[in-house]
Amino acid sequence: MIIRVRHVAAACVLGAALTACASSAPEAARPAPSSTSSRPPTLTPGPGGLTPVFEHGPRGEDKTVALTFDADMTADQGPRAAAGEHFDNPRLIATLRALKVPATVFMTGRWAEEYPAEARAIGADPLFEVANHSYSHYAFTGDCYGLPRVDAGRMRSDVERAYASFRKAGVENPMPYFRFPGGCYDQQVLKTLAPTGVxxxxxxxxxxxxxxxxxxxxxxxxMEGVKPGSVVVMHCTRSAAPATERAVRALVPQLRAKGYRFVKVSQQIGAAEARH
Incomplete structure (x- = not known):
């Protein structure tokens, strides 16, 4: 299933043609502003200890943009994968590598189980960071674009099961960040997930x-929506987002020409926390 906008949320092998683009220095080489320790930056919990929600980085003169890619796969799509449907997108990952664009991949546990070698390779690449997109890609609220809903009593275990799937696939050091399937959440969900620390x-x-x-x-x-500090939501799923890799090839040089620097979500969160 694919993420779309929701009001409660505030809403890859390339040829020689990319060689020139890939020659620029990788933005990932710059440390996060708050990198005083090896622990990934997180936001301070909200009132009453609610899970904090991050939507974009600082709107300052530092023109950063974070490309994020949701590796979607629901818990019941195994038969479709077995029949040949591709929920991965290795060409997209190769494009990001060739262009030296750091990115954050929000991965479902089911995706990591289906593509463990790819999950492990993404997690081992310093250009990328792996974050949690639930195990099942079931919705955490009702009325969320037709997604099945995970029971309230299983929300925490769904998040924790995704991290277990990452570990089983060999993904080291996944980030303590969570993206809601469909982008759907409410205050009660934020309270329920607070003990996870994401x-x-x-x-x-x-x-x-x-x-x-x-x-x-x-x-x-x-291009029309980006501002300094923006977080862009895209997808790493061939069957449901077939144009993404070509779009990335088009927009990366355009953004760089406008002075934007690509960063991971962790860097933007670090910058936001450094301002508080």
């Missing part, structure tokens, strides 16, 4: 890549 990560720019076939339209929508 920071919920949403976005402020919707790429529109879900089921899109026009990569230029996806790139244009991102």
């Amino acid at each position: 920071t919920a990560v949403q976005w402020d720019v919707v790429s529109g890549d879900a089921f899109a076939t026009d990569s230029d339209a996806v790139a244009r929508q991102v």
